[in-house]
Amino acid sequence: MASGAAEAADLKIMFQGDPFEIAAIQGAASRFEAAHPGTKIELINTPHDAYNEKFGAMASTGNLPDIIQLDAPFLANYVWSGYLQPVTGLVEQALIDDMTPSNVSQGTYPPDKGLYAIGLTDSTVVLYGSRKQLEAAKIRIPTSVADAWTREEFEGALKTLSASSKWPIDLFRGYGTKTEWITYAYEPILESMGCDLINRTTWKSEGTLDDQTCVDAATMMQSWVKAGWVVPQSAGTNQFYAEGRPAALAWGGHWVYAEAKATMGDDLVAMPLPKFGQKSASPNGTWIFGINKASAEPKLAGEFVSFMLKDADYRKAYEEHTGFPGLKSFAAASPVYAAGGPMAVAFAQASESAVPRPPHPAYPTITLAFQQAMTDIFDGADPKDELSKAAKKIDADIEDNDGYAPFDGN
Numbered sequence: 187m188a189s190g191a192a193e194a195a196d197l198k199i200m201f202q203g204d205p206f207e208i209a210a211i212q213g214a215a216s217r218f219e220a221a222h223p224g225t226k227i228e229l230i231n232t233p234h235d236a237y238n239e240k241f242g243a244m245a246s247t248g249n250l251p252d253i254i255q256l257d258a259p260f261l262a263n264y265v266w267s268g269y270l271q272p273v274t275g276l277v278e279q280a281l282i283d284d285m286t287p288s289n290v291s292q293g294t295y296p297p298d299k300g301l302y303a304i305g306l307t308d309s310t311v312v313l314y315g316s317r318k319q320l321e322a323a324k325i326r327i328p329t330s331v332a333d334a335w336t337r338e339e340f341e342g343a344l345k346t347l348s349a350s351s352k353w354p355i356d357l358f359r360g361y362g363t364k365t366e367w368i369t370y371a372y373e374p375i376l377e378s379m380g381c382d383l384i385n386r387t388t389w390k391s392e393g394t395l396d397d398q399t400c401v402d403a404a405t406m407m408q409s410w411v412k413a414g415w416v417v418p419q420s421a422g423t424n425q426f427y428a429e430g431r432p433a434a435l436a437w438g439g440h441w442v443y444a445e446a447k448a449t450m451g452d453d454l455v456a457m458p459l460p461k462f463g464q465k466s467a468s469p470n471g472t473w474i475f476g477i478n479k480a481s482a483e484p485k486l487a488g489e490f491v492s493f494m495l496k497d498a499d500y501r502k503a504y505e506e507h508t509g510f511p512g513l514k515s516f517a518a519a520s521p522v523y524a525a526g527g528p529m530a531v532a533f534a535q536a537s538e539s540a541v542p543r544p545p546h547p548a549y550p551t552i553t554l555a556f557q558q559a560m561t562d563i564f565d566g567a568d569p570k571d572e573l574s575k576a577a578k579k580i581d582a583d584i585e586d587n588d589g590y591a592p593f594d595g596n
Contacts, residue, residue, distance in 0.1 A: 386544060
C-alpha cells in the first residue's frame, strides 16, 4: 500500500496534507484493504507546494488516479476540463445528505449543479482576540454573525489597540505573497463591501474587480498597512500568541484556534468577521475528494471515499486538530464547534455568511491575478491600477478560452 508497490493497485489515490492528515489517509487505506481482502490501494502522497504541478503533468499524460484530492475553488476547472465525474450514486447517499450547505457549495459545479466532490471538513476564517485585552480597552466582543463589528468598530478597535500593542492585527501576511491565503482570506472583505473578483452572471472581471467599491476595499486594507497596524510579512505567523502577545487580534483560519489555545487558554476568543458593508462575509472551501471521470473502478472509488469519511479513526484525527466540520454528524461530535462552544461562531459562519470563491474554470488565473494585485497594493502600489491589471488578466484568459462554454451562456 504505497507508491511503487510491486503488485498492481486496484485503486490509486492522489492527496496532500499535514503529517496527521497523511497518517489518517494511510490508516483508512489500511483498514479498507483489511475489510476488502485482495484489494490493493496505491497512495500518491504529493507535497502541497508541488501538487498542482504534478497534477498537471499527470493530467497531460492521461495518468490521473482514481481518486483526486483537490482544493475546492479549483473544482470548476477540473470538471470543465473533464477530469471529474459526479460523486452522487458512487458515494453513499447518507453521507451526501449529511453534508453542510457550505460543503455542498464547495463540491458543486454551477452549470449542471452536480456534486463532484465531498470531504469530511470545510474551513473558515474568524477574528481572534484576547478577552482580557478587549475588555480592558472597553471594546465589545461580538458573539454572533449578526452582531459582527461594523467597519467603524473594527477600525476603531485597531486604533485603540495600537496604543498598547506592537501591532493591532495579524493578517497572516507571513504565509507568503503567492499563496491561496490571499484570495481565501481577503476576498470576503470585497464581498462584505458589496463587490467581487468577477461578475458571477456575465463572468467578466473588468467592471467588477476594478470598480470603485473594490478599489475602496483595497484602499482600506492598504491603509491598515500604512498605519502600521498589520504584522509585516517578515515577522512570521505566530505574533498573535507569541510570548508578549505582539499582535492584539488575528484574522486567522480555524486551524489557528488549536495553536493559540495551547498558549492563551481561556483568554482566547473567536469573533465573526466584520461587516465592512451591509453584511459579514466569510470564506469556505478546503481540500476535498473527487473521482476521476476516466477511472476504471468508479464504484470501488466511491466505496473507499465513503469508508474513509465514516471511519472513526480518520474522524478522530481531524477532531484532535480542530478540523472544521463539513458533515453535520462530525459537527455534532466536535464540542469546540457546538452551540456554546468556543468556536461556535465559526461554525455559524458556514451557514450564515460563507461565500465560495468564484466557481469558474478560470479560477487558477483569477486567484493568481488577485494575489499579485494585493501583494503590490500592500507594498504601496495604486489600488485602482493593480485591480485593473488583474481584471484584464482574468478577462484575457476567459477570452483565450472562448468564454469557457457553457459559462459564456452557450
